[in-house]
Amino acid sequence: MYIKMATLANGQPDNTSLSSNHSNPSTNGHMNGLNHSPGNPSTIPMKDHDAIKLFIGQIPRNLDEKDLKPLFEEFGKIYELTVLKDRFTGMHKGCAFLTYCERESALKAQSALHEQKTLPGMNRPIQVKPADSESRGDRKLFVGMLNKQQSEDDVRRLFEAFGNIEECTILRGPDGNSKGCAFVKYSSHAEAQAAINALHGSQTMPGASSSLVVKFADTDKERTMRRMQQMAGQMGMFNPMAIQFGAYGAYAQLMQQQAAIMASVAQGGYLNPMAAFAAAQMQQMAALNMNGLAAAPMTPTSGGSTPPGITAPAVPSIPSPIGVNGFTGLPPQANGQPTAEAVFANGIHPYPAQSPTAADPLQQAYAGVQQYAGPAYPAAYGQISQAFPQPPPMIPQQQREGPEGCNLFIYHLPQEFGDAELMQMFLPFGNVISSKVFVDRATNQSKCFGFVSFDNPASAQAAIQAMNGFQIGMKRLKVQLKRPKDANRPY
DNA sequence: TGGTATT
Numbered sequence: 442m443y444i445k446m447a448t449l450a451n452g453q454p455d456n457t458s459l460s461s462n463h464s465n466p467s468t469n470g471h472m473n474g475l476n477h478s479p480g481n482p483s484t485i486p487m488k489d490h491d492a493i494k495l496f497i498g499q500i501p502r503n504l505d506e507k508d509l510k511p512l513f514e515e516f517g518k519i520y521e522l523t524v525l526k527d528r529f530t531g532m533h534k535g536c537a538f539l540t541y542c543e544r545e546s547a548l549k550a551q552s553a554l555h556e557q558k559t560l561p562g563m564n565r566p567i568q569v570k571p572a573d574s575e576s577r578g579d580r581k582l583f584v585g586m587l588n589k590q591q592s593e594d595d596v597r598r599l600f601e602a603f604g605n606i607e608e609c610t611i612l613r614g615p616d617g618n619s620k621g622c623a624f625v626k627y628s629s630h631a632e633a634q635a636a637i638n639a640l641h642g643s644q645t646m647p648g649a650s651s652s653l654v655v656k657f658a659d660t661d662k663e664r665t666m667r668r669m670q671q672m673a674g675q676m677g678m679f680n681p682m683a684i685q686f687g688a689y690g691a692y693a694q695l696m697q698q699q700a701a702i703m704a705s706v707a708q709g710g711y712l713n714p715m716a717a718f719a720a721a722q723m724q725q726m727a728a729l730n731m732n733g734l735a736a737a738p739m740t741p742t743s744g745g746s747t748p749p750g751i752t753a754p755a756v757p758s759i760p761s762p763i764g765v766n767g768f769t770g771l772p773p774q775a776n777g778q779p780t781a782e783a784v785f786a787n788g789i790h791p792y793p794a795q796s797p798t799a800a801d802p803l804q805q806a807y808a809g810v811q812q813y814a815g816p817a818y819p820a821a822y823g824q825i826s827q828a829f830p831q832p833p834p835m836i837p838q839q840q841r842e843g844p845e846g847c848n849l850f851i852y853h854l855p856q857e858f859g860d861a862e863l864m865q866m867f868l869p870f871g872n873v874i875s876s877k878v879f880v881d882r883a884t885n886q887s888k889c890f891g892f893v894s895f896d897n898p899a900s901a902q903a904a905i906q907a908m909n910g911f912q913i914g915m916k917r918l919k920v921q922l923k924r925p926k927d928a929n930r931p932y
Numbered sequence: 933t934g935g936t937a938t939t
Contacts, residue, residue: 622937850933
């Protein structure tokens with residue numbers, strides 16, 4: 442929602458805009474700056490739901506809102522008129538946004554004025570057309586779950602029945618291979634919507650893992666968000682937070698951070714989004730240090746914000762051959778085989794220790810899994826809109842392979858293990874840059890194998906040494922280097 | 933033996 446302070450009608454800011462409640466449609470009109478019922482001050486200007494925001498260009502810089510108002514008023518009641526000004530200097534930029542209360546007024550003004558007359562002092566005719574924010578974005582579709590062999594023409598054929606396609610692009614990697622998705626741009630929103638209605642989920646392409654996805658493409662803001670999340674993953678800023686706060690905390694932190702960034706960007710702050718992101722990240726890290734989290738043990742009762750799922754590091758009394766992440770050392774290796782007790786009593790608990798009957802790691806795993814990887818997990822890709830969705834989903838971790846020799850394949854995982862548990866289990870050996878447990882799409886059940894990637898081969902080797910053959914319950918882990926992609930398969 | 937990808 443937009444709260445505009447700039448206004449004009451009588452030069453008085455509309456103070457009611459600050460208290461307007463957007464959930465109540467009857468108050469929406471307070472957001473605008475023009476009151477067009479001078480004879481009846483209590484009239485609340487409303488605009489059509491399908492009103493069009495117009496961009497007005499080629500305006501002399503000596504004309505402000507009240508000068509422009511009469512010119513445009515003859516086509517209908519004005520809902521909002523804002524001259525664009527430079528953020529820093531306040532200088533008139535020679536253009537404006539104009540919204541009529543009625544869509545029809547905008548269309549009339551456009552046809553009557555656009556390029557039809559030239560305002561005094563200008564050498565080009567006035568521009569009156571829908572603002573970029575209006576038509577763009579709501580007619581472009583993102584199409585996913587395509588077969589990677591499908592060409593632009595194939596996609597066109599699939600979509601042409603629903604409207605005029607202005608653009609059709611398959612997304613390709615640097616090597617030219619299709620990423621299995623595309624953008625399709627129609628001439629109108631209605632056409633795009635028709636295509637969604639008809640095609641989304643309608644069929645499954647050969648070789649695709651799920652049915653066709655057809656949806657509106659990300660907006661600029663959404664794209665920025667996506668980039669920032671990816672960057673967070675690449676900068677390794679997700680993992681430390683996950684360790685310290687658990688999934689809940691990491692989620693909350695990222696949301697908070699994004700909210701701050703969006704606020705800054707949306708308000709016309711001067712930071713670009715990436716700079717804002719970096720700044721917010723710095724604050725977070727500073728906050729972490731202030732709290733002494735890396736050094737001081739947390740106790741489950743140390744505060745209302747202590748997230749579930751992570752147990753405080755124990756006293757690091759065990760000699761540490763690999764002190765990489767500063768949390769703890771390796772488990773002792775009597776017989777060359779660590780025991781579950783050794784590892785899990787060493788502060789690497791992926792699960793809560795408060796369970797009274799949690800002598801068995803598997804029981805603990807079950808409890809931990811229930812806490813933060815419940816049925817809502819796949820919703821992680823969804824919206825963030827509701828106040829507080831149930832147990833906050835894990836942030837989808839970017840699945841990154843490490844360099845050659847740094848990636849492990851792990852088999853015979855406990856059924857209850859998810860990405861987080863897998864990561865916790867391998868953290869003692871180095872910086873885990875990703876962890877992934879494979880899940881059956883249909884049942885959402887773990888397939889009991891997964892991947893862990895470190896940032897260096899020594900950590901991977903240490904993990905193999907310590908964890909291959911590691912007994913959990915009735916099973917022993919198989920831990921080995923992941924097969925390279927081009928490896929010949931046995932049989 | 934890395935599953936759903938956003939110019």
